[in-house]
Amino acid sequence: MDPMMPPPVRRIAVDRHPYVAPAQPAGNGHGPAAAAVATPAARLRAARAPVARVRERMRVESLWLAYGENWVVRDVSLPVRQGEVLAMIGASGSGKTTLLRSLNRLTEVTAGAARSGRITLDGQDIHELEVNELRRRVTMVFQQPNPFPMSIFDNVAYALAERPGRGGRRRRRSPAIEHAVDDALHRAGLYDEVAGDLDRSALRLSGGQQQRLCIARALAAEPEVLLLDEPCSALDPISTATIEELIVGLRESVAIVIVTHNLQQAFRVADHVAFMHLGELVEYGTSEQVFDRPATQRTRDYISGAFG
Amino acid sequence: MAVLVLIGAMLATVLVKAWPSFSHNGLSWFGPGGNVDTQLRAMAESKALPGHSLYYFRGWTLIWGTLLTTVGAVLIALVVSMLAAVFLTEFAPPAIRRVLDPVIRLLAGVPSVIYGLIGILVIAPYIDEHWISNARRVSVGYVVQLNGNDVMTATLILTLMILPIMVAITASALASVPAAWREGSLALGVNRWRTIWRVSLRTARPAIAAATVLATARALGEAVMLAMVAGGRGFAPNLLDGITALFEPVRPLAATILQNDEGLTIPALSHTIYAIAAVLLVSAGMLSFAGWFAKQRFNRYGIRA
Amino acid sequence: MAATELAPAPPAGSVIARAPRDRTASWPLIDRVGYWLCWAVGIGLCLVALAIVAFMAVKGLSYLSLGQLVHSPAPSVVQSQSGGFLDPIEGTLIVAALGTSIAAPLGVAIAVWLSEYRRPSWLARTVESAIEIVAGAPSVVLALFGLLIFAQSFLGFLSQRAATGVVNGRSFFAAGAVMALLALPLIVASTREGLAQLPDRLREASYALGRTRATTIRRILLSAVRPDIATGTALGMGRIIGDTAIIKILLGAGLTLQPVGQTPVAGLLRGTGPTLTTYIYENSPAGEGLAPQKAYAAAFVLLLIVLGLNGIVTWLTSRGGQSGGGGLNRAFRLIPFMPNPSG
Numbered sequence: 001m002d003p004m005m006p007p008p009v010r011r012i013a014v015d016r017h018p019y020v021a022p023a024q025p026a027g028n029g030h031g032p033a034a035a036a037v038a039t040p041a042a043r044l045r046a047a048r049a050p051v052a053r054v055r056e057r058m059r060v061e062s063l064w065l066a067y068g069e070n071w072v073v074r075d076v077s078l079p080v081r082q083g084e085v086l087a088m089i090g091a092s093g094s095g096k097t098t099l100l101r102s103l104n105r106l107t108e109v110t111a112g113a114a115r116s117g118r119i120t121l122d123g124q125d126i127h128e129l130e131v132n133e134l135r136r137r138v139t140m141v142f143q144q145p146n147p148f149p150m151s152i153f154d155n156v157a158y159a160l161a162e163r164p165g166r167g168g169r170r171r172r173r174s175p176a177i178e179h180a181v182d183d184a185l186h187r188a189g190l191y192d193e194v195a196g197d198l199d200r201s202a203l204r205l206s207g208g209q210q211q212r213l214c215i216a217r218a219l220a221a222e223p224e225v226l227l228l229d230e231p232c233s234a235l236d237p238i239s240t241a242t243i244e245e246l247i248v249g250l251r252e253s254v255a256i257v258i259v260t261h262n263l264q265q266a267f268r269v270a271d272h273v274a275f276m277h278l279g280e281l282v283e284y285g286t287s288e289q290v291f292d293r294p295a296t297q298r299t300r301d302y303i304s305g306a307f308g
Numbered sequence: 309m310a311v312l313v314l315i316g317a318m319l320a321t322v323l324v325k326a327w328p329s330f331s332h333n334g335l336s337w338f339g340p341g342g343n344v345d346t347q348l349r350a351m352a353e354s355k356a357l358p359g360h361s362l363y364y365f366r367g368w369t370l371i372w373g374t375l376l377t378t379v380g381a382v383l384i385a386l387v388v389s390m391l392a393a394v395f396l397t398e399f400a401p402p403a404i405r406r407v408l409d410p411v412i413r414l415l416a417g418v419p420s421v422i423y424g425l426i427g428i429l430v431i432a433p434y435i436d437e438h439w440i441s442n443a444r445r446v447s448v449g450y451v452v453q454l455n456g457n458d459v460m461t462a463t464l465i466l467t468l469m470i471l472p473i474m475v476a477i478t479a480s481a482l483a484s485v486p487a488a489w490r491e492g493s494l495a496l497g498v499n500r501w502r503t504i505w506r507v508s509l510r511t512a513r514p515a516i517a518a519a520t521v522l523a524t525a526r527a528l529g530e531a532v533m534l535a536m537v538a539g540g541r542g543f544a545p546n547l548l549d550g551i552t553a554l555f556e557p558v559r560p561l562a563a564t565i566l567q568n569d570e571g572l573t574i575p576a577l578s579h580t581i582y583a584i585a586a587v588l589l590v591s592a593g594m595l596s597f598a599g600w601f602a603k604q605r606f607n608r609y610g611i612r613a
Numbered sequence: 614m615a616a617t618e619l620a621p622a623p624p625a626g627s628v629i630a631r632a633p634r635d636r637t638a639s640w641p642l643i644d645r646v647g648y649w650l651c652w653a654v655g656i657g658l659c660l661v662a663l664a665i666v667a668f669m670a671v672k673g674l675s676y677l678s679l680g681q682l683v684h685s686p687a688p689s690v691v692q693s694q695s696g697g698f699l700d701p702i703e704g705t706l707i708v709a710a711l712g713t714s715i716a717a718p719l720g721v722a723i724a725v726w727l728s729e730y731r732r733p734s735w736l737a738r739t740v741e742s743a744i745e746i747v748a749g750a751p752s753v754v755l756a757l758f759g760l761l762i763f764a765q766s767f768l769g770f771l772s773q774r775a776a777t778g779v780v781n782g783r784s785f786f787a788a789g790a791v792m793a794l795l796a797l798p799l800i801v802a803s804t805r806e807g808l809a810q811l812p813d814r815l816r817e818a819s820y821a822l823g824r825t826r827a828t829t830i831r832r833i834l835l836s837a838v839r840p841d842i843a844t845g846t847a848l849g850m851g852r853i854i855g856d857t858a859i860i861k862i863l864l865g866a867g868l869t870l871q872p873v874g875q876t877p878v879a880g881l882l883r884g885t886g887p888t889l890t891t892y893i894y895e896n897s898p899a900g901e902g903l904a905p906q907k908a909y910a911a912a913f914v915l916l917l918i919v920l921g922l923n924g925i926v927t928w929l930t931s932r933g934g935q936s937g938g939g940g941l942n943r944a945f946r947l948i949p950f951m952p953n954p955s956g
Contacts (some may be wrong), residue, residue, distance in 0.1 A: 104495065106491070106494070106495055107493065109491070130639045131639075132497045132498065132499045132639070133497065134497070135494070135495060135496060135497030136496070136497035137497075139495065139496055140495040140496075140498070142488065142491070142492060142495070144488060146486075146488035146489055146491075146492040148489055148492070148493070148507055149489075149510070149511060150510075158493070158496065158498070158506070159496040159498060214492070217496065218496065221496065221497065294519060316702040319746075321758065321761050321762075322754065322757065322758060322761075325761065327672075380869075388654055388658075391647075391651045391653075391654040391655075392651075392653050392654045392655055392658050395651040395652060395654060395655030396655065398651075399648070399651055399652065399655070400655055404655070404656075404659070407659060408658070408659055409917050410927070411658070411659055411663070412658075412662075413923060413927070414662060414920065414923065415662050415665075416665070417851055417855070417919050417920070417922070417923045418665070418855075418916065418919065419706060419854070419855030419856070419857070419915060419916075419919060420855070420857065421857045421890045421894055421912075421915075422669065422893070422912050422915065422916060424894070424897070424899070425666065425893060425897055425908055425909070425912050426668070426669075428897055428898050428899060429897065429898070429905055429908075429909075430668070448865075468661070471658070491719060496756065499640050499644060499663050500638060501644040501646060501647050501648050502646075505647070524752075525749050528751060529750070529751020529752060529753065529754070530751075531751065531752070531753045531857075531858045531892075532857040532858055532894065535899060536894070536897060536898075536899040540899075562751055562858075565753045565757070565858075565862075566753060566858055566862070569861060569862045572757075572760065573860075581757070582757060583755050585753065585754045588751050588753070588754055589750060589751075589754050592746075592749045592750055592751065593746070593750070593845050596745065596746075596749055604736070
């Protein structure tokens with residue numbers, strides 16, 4: 001303490017926010033799990049209910065993807081299983097988002113995309129399936145919440161085959177659709193907050209609620225695989241926490257793949273982790289393996305923050 | 309400012325000049341009765357028709373003619389322009405898009421007298437020869453002579469005239485639908501057509517409404533082309549006649565003004581003409597209001613006009 | 614991070630490049646119908662427009678001879694051979710020049726006032742509505758209104774008096790003035806758009822240097838929006854040239870220029886005469902109707918003029934100062950102000 005500095009005017013209480021895991025520089029250079037078990041992230045992991053059955057849903061085999069001249073995804077192979085959350089981590093430009101989008105053929109919307117390799121859903125090559133049917137079985141939630149300019153009910157019911165009726169406050173709602181909508185809203189954890197008025201415009205919800213609405217919308221068609229592209233990066237910590245709980249809860253019924261920049265988030269929610277760098281799959285394993293005992297130096301560097 | 313005074317004066321003077329016609333006929337000015345052509349001719353010759361005042365005028369025939377052509381053209385143009393705009397923004401390959409863009413701008417700039425010329429020299433004779441059979445001619449021959457100048461020709465060309473505006477506005481609105489919505493819809497497994505129909509077009513509804521109002525205003529005021537092509541005879545086609553009704557001539561309001569402009573020095577005729585002009589002006593005003601109102605309704609779900 | 618360890622390219626022969634083509638075979642029937650309808654309409658529209666232009670070109674060129682451009686209309690028994698349309702061309706030029714020279718300064722002034730001053734605000738709103746009303750009114754109505762005004766005796770010097778002292782009210786002056794009303798909303802809209810797109814820092818910089826508002830406007834803002842003013846003027850001119858109704862009502866149906874009185878320019882402007890549009894009308898079956906060939910030829914010339922103006926507008930908007938680009942978008946943001954029929 002510099003003797004010239006005046007003493008503090010008042011003491012500021014140190015307040016540990018429960019959702020912010022303080023960065024613990026682990027002694028031997030390993031990831032967050034190496035720190036004391038008492039960290040909040042590890043506590044969350046430990047508290048998860050185990051899943052009874054894990055079965056493989058999709059498999060990526062030697063996938064190469066290019067936009068124009070550059071190969072953005074290089075020789076990637078990994079499985080996607082129901083009953084677990086697969087997190088894809090890596091720096092920007094590592095190809096993880098492109099890989100995610102190729103899982104439901106959204107890469108075809110861009111002109112000039114080339115690919116090699118195979119992706120299968122329940123054994124069937126997805127490029128032989130009809131694309132819209134594939135996308136009903138493998139749905140996606142985007143980074144920025146993008147609810148349609150319609151009521152909440154219409155948003156969730158959007159993907160269902162029957163038209164939910166149009167115009168006005170009196171809607172022709174068949175009981176089947178209403179049931180499906182309520183169900184989806186429950187699974188997305190949004191039901192309690194909007195149950196009163198499903199005809200409200202979806203754009204009036206808060207950011208976190210909108211994202212949960214997008215998840216509900218994706219769940220309404222009962223997909224087999226749910227793809228999430230950095231779903232929480234635009235949200236505040238509390239909404240993030242809610243959605244992460246949601247994801248963990250959903251993994252039993254839907255295979256989940258989540259792309260995230262946030263290593264802590266990956267640690268909190270994922271069962272398996274795929275680390276990608278410059279298009280290659282550098283490492284794939286359970287999250288304990290990747291975070292505690294990374295096999296390659298590059299993984300170790302990324303996790304400890306040497307680059308990102 | 310002087311411009312404001314001028315415009316206010318315009319409204320006032322037209323109404324003032326129109327008043328005698330309305331006051332002599334009352335509300336039945338808008339009703340049916342007698343042959344409009346005879347009435348106008350009587351006024352032109354300053355010879356009152358037996359049993360009526362000089363100002364006698366029943367405008368329903370003209371109004372009906374205007375309604376038929378305007379509503380017909382707007383309805384057809386609405387459907388066609390939506391399809392064309394969707395094609396332009398979504399399905400057209402870039403080469404075709406590059407052609408279609410200037411083509412639409414070209415169509416918008418063609419003067420209406422040229423449309424009228426093509427109508428009267430090409431389309432009307434064609435319809436006359438090929439679409440109006442002798443049987444039809446005979447069936448209405450005791451009332452009116454059919455040549456190619458009729459409702460159908462007029463409506464078709466009018467549609468062509470208002471299409472470019474509607475296509476341009478709708479295409480512009482479709483192009484500004486946020487890509488996030490389109491991508492989100494595709495990612496949910498909804499095919500492209502349905503995505504367009506349920507998201508893009510729905511978002512573009514305020515623009516489509518505005519375009520419709522604009523197009524209707526233009527169709528209402530169209531005088532020259534209709535004067536050349538619609539038949540110029542004050543005849544009110546009876547829609548119960550079926551298709552034949554489409555081949556009968558009509559005389560829309562604006563065209564009437566144009567065709568009688570030499571009569572503006574004759575008091576009775578000039579008052580009547582100003583009355584017609586007043587009707588047109590008021591309709592245009594009501595249209596603007598309707599457009600504004602439609603925009604308000606569409607703002608509910610956060611769609612910005 | 615060294616990139617030397619990246620895997621080489623995929624096994625040859627296994628790469629599939631896929632263009633984003635819609636596979637509509639799997640869509641439900643009603644969606645497919647919609648898709649094909651769109652294509653049909655799109656291609657159909659192209660064909661119709663090109664057909665119109667081609668038809669007019671063919672017919673026009675077949676009847677057009679260069680002599681027609683320099684000869685006046687002449688009465689003759691064999692209508693289809695006689696005379697040219699020099700007078701109508703002159704008439705069109707006079708009306709266009711008169712109309713734009715009234716509308717342009719007025720329009721720019723109004724636009725500047727609406728954009729920069731706007732006091733009192735009720736007046737600004739009223740002026741805006743008034744401009745919209747004028748933009749939306751059918752041109753026949755504007756013509757009638759013009760007739761009313763110019764038939765007042767105190768304006769008799771602008772047209773001619775009949776023997777009974779009743780003012781005729783028909784002259785190039787009258788037509789030009791009403792045409793100015795036609796072009797006004799377009800110029801106002803275009804200039805306002807241009808001004809609105811100028812960043813505020815431009816104005817702030819000028820004020821910070823101590824310039825008054827008037828100077829700022831005159832020297833900086835107006836020169837910055839010159840392309841927009843030009844666009845609006847070109848669009849307005851296009852509308853004026855294409856209009857028939859106003860001419861017919863305010864200039865009658867004569868075929869030659871009829872000046873009034875002896876003074877060279879004023880006499881011409883006080884008189885009446887044809888423009889290309891009324892010339893076409895009169896020569897078609899709707900008018901006197903005996904010489905459709907002349908009508909075609911004149912129509913072709915008119916079309917060329919209008920296309921030329923369109924081309925100028927496109928060129929202006931594509932290079933225009935701050936707000937270039939977006940061809941269809943830009944020119945059509947002005948559409949709300951030209952709903953009117955050109956006749």
